[in-house]
Amino acid sequence: xxxxxxxxxxxxxxxxSVEPSRTLLHVLREDLGMTGTKEGCTDSECGAxxxxxxxxxxxxxxxxxVQADGREVTTVEGLSAPDGSxxxxxxxxxxxxxxxxxxxxxxxxxxxxxxxxxxxDPAEETxxxxxxxxxxRCTGYQGIVQAVRSAAAEIREG
Amino acid sequence: xxxxxxxxxxxxxxxxxxxxTARYSADLSTPGLLHAAVRLGGVAHARIRGIETARAxxxxxxVAIVTQADVPDLRYxxxxxxxxxxxxxxxxxxxxxxxxxxxxxxxxxxEAAALIELDLEPLPPVVDLEAAIAPGAxxxxxxxxxxxxxxxxxxxxxxGSRHTxxxxxxxxxxxxxxxxxxxxxxxxxxxxxxxxxxxxxxEWQGDRVTIQTSSQVPYLARTHVAxxxxxPEGKVRVIVPHLGGxxxxxxxxxxxxxxxxxxxxxxxxxxxxxDRREEFLAPDHHRERMVIDLATGxxxxxxxxxxxxxxxxxxxxxxxxxxxxxxLAAVFAVGPYRIPAVATESLVVxxxxxxxxxxxxxxxxxxxxxxxxxxxxxxERLGIDPLELRRRNILVEGDEGPVRQRIGANGAKTALxxxxxxxxxxxxxxxDEAIGIATGWWPSFPGPSGAVxxxxxxxxxxxxxxxxxxxxxxxMALPILAAxxxxxxxxxxxLLYQDTDAxxxxxxxxxxxxxxxxxxxxxxxxxxxxxxxxxxxxxxxxANPADLELTDGVxxxxxxxxxxxxxxxxxxxxxxxxxxIADGSGDPPAVPEVDAGGCVGRLGGESxxxxxxxxxxxRVRVDRATGVVRVLEVAAxxxxxxxxxxxGAEGQVLGGIVMGIGQALTEGTQLxxxxxxxxxxxxxxxxVTAADAPPMRVEFVQVPDPNAGPRGLKGVAEPPAVPTPGxxxxxxxxxxxxxxxxxxxxxxxxxxxxxxxxxxR
Numbered sequence: 001x002x003x004x005x006x007x008x009x010x011x012x013x014x015x016x017s018v019e020p021s022r023t024l025l026h027v028l029r030e031d032l033g034m035t036g037t038k039e040g041c042t043d044s045e046c047g048a049x050x051x052x053x054x055x056x057x058x059x060x061x062x063x064x065x066v067q068a069d070g071r072e073v074t075t076v077e078g079l080s081a082p083d084g085s086x087x088x089x090x091x092x093x094x095x096x097x098x099x100x101x102x103x104x105x106x107x108x109x110x111x112x113x114x115x116x117x118x119x120x121d122p123a124e125e126t127x128x129x130x131x132x133x134x135x136x137r138c139t140g141y142q143g144i145v146q147a148v149r150s151a152a153a154e155i156r157e158g
Numbered sequence: 159x160x161x162x163x164x165x166x167x168x169x170x171x172x173x174x175x176x177x178x179t180a181r182y183s184a185d186l187s188t189p190g191l192l193h194a195a196v197r198l199g200g201v202a203h204a205r206i207r208g209i210e211t212a213r214a215x216x217x218x219x220x221v222a223i224v225t226q227a228d229v230p231d232l233r234y235x236x237x238x239x240x241x242x243x244x245x246x247x248x249x250x251x252x253x254x255x256x257x258x259x260x261x262x263x264x265x266x267x268x269e270a271a272a273l274i275e276l277d278l279e280p281l282p283p284v285v286d287l288e289a290a291i292a293p294g295a296x297x298x299x300x301x302x303x304x305x306x307x308x309x310x311x312x313x314x315x316x317x318g319s320r321h322t323x324x325x326x327x328x329x330x331x332x333x334x335x336x337x338x339x340x341x342x343x344x345x346x347x348x349x350x351x352x353x354x355x356x357x358x359x360x361e362w363q364g365d366r367v368t369i370q371t372s373s374q375v376p377y378l379a380r381t382h383v384a385x386x387x388x389x390p391e392g393k394v395r396v397i398v399p400h401l402g403g404x405x406x407x408x409x410x411x412x413x414x415x416x417x418x419x420x421x422x423x424x425x426x427x428x429x430x431x432x433d434r435r436e437e438f439l440a441p442d443h444h445r446e447r448m449v450i451d452l453a454t455g456x457x458x459x460x461x462x463x464x465x466x467x468x469x470x471x472x473x474x475x476x477x478x479x480x481x482x483x484x485x486l487a488a489v490f491a492v493g494p495y496r497i498p499a500v501a502t503e504s505l506v507v508x509x510x511x512x513x514x515x516x517x518x519x520x521x522x523x524x525x526x527x528x529x530x531x532x533x534x535x536x537x538e539r540l541g542i543d544p545l546e547l548r549r550r551n552i553l554v555e556g557d558e559g560p561v562r563q564r565i566g567a568n569g570a571k572t573a574l575x576x577x578x579x580x581x582x583x584x585x586x587x588x589x590d591e592a593i594g595i596a597t598g599w600w601p602s603f604p605g606p607s608g609a610v611x612x613x614x615x616x617x618x619x620x621x622x623x624x625x626x627x628x629x630x631x632x633x634m635a636l637p638i639l640a641a642x643x644x645x646x647x648x649x650x651x652x653l654l655y656q657d658t659d660a661x662x663x664x665x666x667x668x669x670x671x672x673x674x675x676x677x678x679x680x681x682x683x684x685x686x687x688x689x690x691x692x693x694x695x696x697x698x699x700x701a702n703p704a705d706l707e708l709t710d711g712v713x714x715x716x717x718x719x720x721x722x723x724x725x726x727x728x729x730x731x732x733x734x735x736x737x738x739i740a741d742g743s744g745d746p747p748a749v750p751e752v753d754a755g756g757c758v759g760r761l762g763g764e765s766x767x768x769x770x771x772x773x774x775x776x777r778v779r780v781d782r783a784t785g786v787v788r789v790l791e792v793a794a795x796x797x798x799x800x801x802x803x804x805x806g807a808e809g810q811v812l813g814g815i816v817m818g819i820g821q822a823l824t825e826g827t828q829l830x831x832x833x834x835x836x837x838x839x840x841x842x843x844x845x846v847t848a849a850d851a852p853p854m855r856v857e858f859v860q861v862p863d864p865n866a867g868p869r870g871l872k873g874v875a876e877p878p879a880v881p882t883p884g885x886x887x888x889x890x891x892x893x894x895x896x897x898x899x900x901x902x903x904x905x906x907x908x909x910x911x912x913x914x915x916x917x918x919r
Contacts, residue, residue, distance in 0.1 A: 035185035036178020045840035101629025102175030105403030132849035140812035150495035
């Protein structure tokens, strides 16, 4: 049994026929070619699979694709501008050494994007708490936290 | 000894990584791709009476199954050839691979793997390290005397190898020492745990196989495939797409031959992608369990007179790097201290647990955790400040190392003092807080490495390197080095890496060796191009090449900036004739001379080339009601020679510290009594999160080593993981008033010790 599932993906309407047991993560990666979202644990522990669902961060490994019907999904591929220019967060992650192997980066950027959407001037502890569902083994988090605060300042100052 | 400022630096692979366009191994697809799943043994120790695959083969969608019956009947191993690709006679640990299935979907492959029936006869598990080497212990490899292997490895019982460091008469010196401290420390295992689980795709075209794999060591993986499948290396091409972290966990050749064999039988490309549990259970990257006994004799003034040590190191069921690493452990048991009499010994012990191997600074964090706590205990016994005890004994230029290696100019003492200053050693703190310090050293690893540098007609450069990028950014340092030689900007170079058919041989992203060795290769190739450019420019400018320089993208006469030709113009001219392309390798720096006459089990690890020296100081808070330890602040002073790429180097130290905090407090492999893992998942095996990680300050004490990499640089990536657990341990001991001699120092263990103290036990 398959279900026709339609949602907006990075601003574009998509429609896929999916079995009800399949996760949003697998449908994004396997059916829709969006491999930027990563699979790290399939257990909602590492955050590598995070996407925005109607603007809220979500572990796509633990969410059924059919539940996304009628909603808005944003993946890391949707964070830069249509002309390819990077978001303030993406630039700041690079400038502050917030990227090493890059495998946690998509999920980190998603979490950080959601944070700045609800809190344009987060304190350091707020940033750390907001990112605590995204595991990074490379950076020690310091560059990532600096990047988020620096991007927040840049966005606030316009 | 300058402290460097961080320039802004953007990784060349950064843009693709922040936009989701970077492709990792599990992201790749190819027409006709099949999906693989592994069937693991699942028990700690058993004899295999039969393997029945009929039900699995009958499942619709299953295309092929591979077992040991389908691959050459060969044993392999780094030092002793103690294993086969698939288990066929016995299962010696729970993660041992018995079979691999290829099917049209991953779900079918996994279902089929579960349908393979194993007829097993249980054998006694071998878990406890002391019990494993006791007389009469069940043997992990009863027949291993007949295995091929290195003649330096004796084959006795479950002792995988034995290594000693001997200098002077330690026994006599201990007997005569005014103060002697003897202690035991016990460390649990831990994991490399990159966030990316590995994936491997193999595709045959004719008699050649191309393997795309998450490996830190593509050339070693190529050799492994060729030797285990009985084919020439030239028929094997290994490519590594973006690699989602390694930390040693993706060293060694592993599942590449299994997937290649399966793809050959299936006659279609096959991809194996591990889930998190399988990644936890992959062999050869479990950080070793250890039992560490230390004894130190000191004079009343704190002068160390003698050190003896015995270290039991878990090898797990099969051997990878441990014999070599155990020799390093016997050196680390001495510490970076001037000690005239030394007798340290390490034993590698076979058990029916996960095979151990290289994890970031292998063996050093556990041994240093023990040695640096031991140093604090000695200081307490003498009533000397722990910082002062280290200051009096730390290796300085001209000292003799553990095997009488002459110690060169280094920043060990400066790093020790800087870390203490940075954290505010000795300042007043609340009663539940304390500062701890730990110091250490780690060698660089000279070795062969190759690269090609070419200049394109537009004046840009291309570096084709054999080096491997695992996220450290070490290959990002290569354009900096090439640009310096050629008077260009690093941004003008592109990098091609991680394809064994393209670059020169390299040992891979292991031993912090990439910039150290491949940097030399790039400088060598770039230097040849520099000479060619100068010769071309000399002709055009009618000048002597010796009077010319390459700078700011032009060749010009020194002192006459107006007489200049753009390098791009020379490169365009060369494209009409002899191309500007050069390869480089260069001779690895020599390993220092040693006097290791009395040492046994010498495998080359006794001599430390271009050692890095470092000290970390931490401030912690201990919650006496719960035993929870929080690291509040870290100060790290590292001497890794010259720092070529400061933001990259700082990133390594920051990440290494946080990995060390995890090993110290919350990680740690929990085993069942028969040696299977209880916590092979990220819920129960706790990594440090952003909310747990403390603010950290890093300084580099720069002392160029003339016998090291380009510009006197040394390795950077492994040292920062080494001293962190020891520094935290010493801080806990001062804050809690009780010393935790078990690693990790979990809240439960701290709480139990505090309860014992309060109960007067």
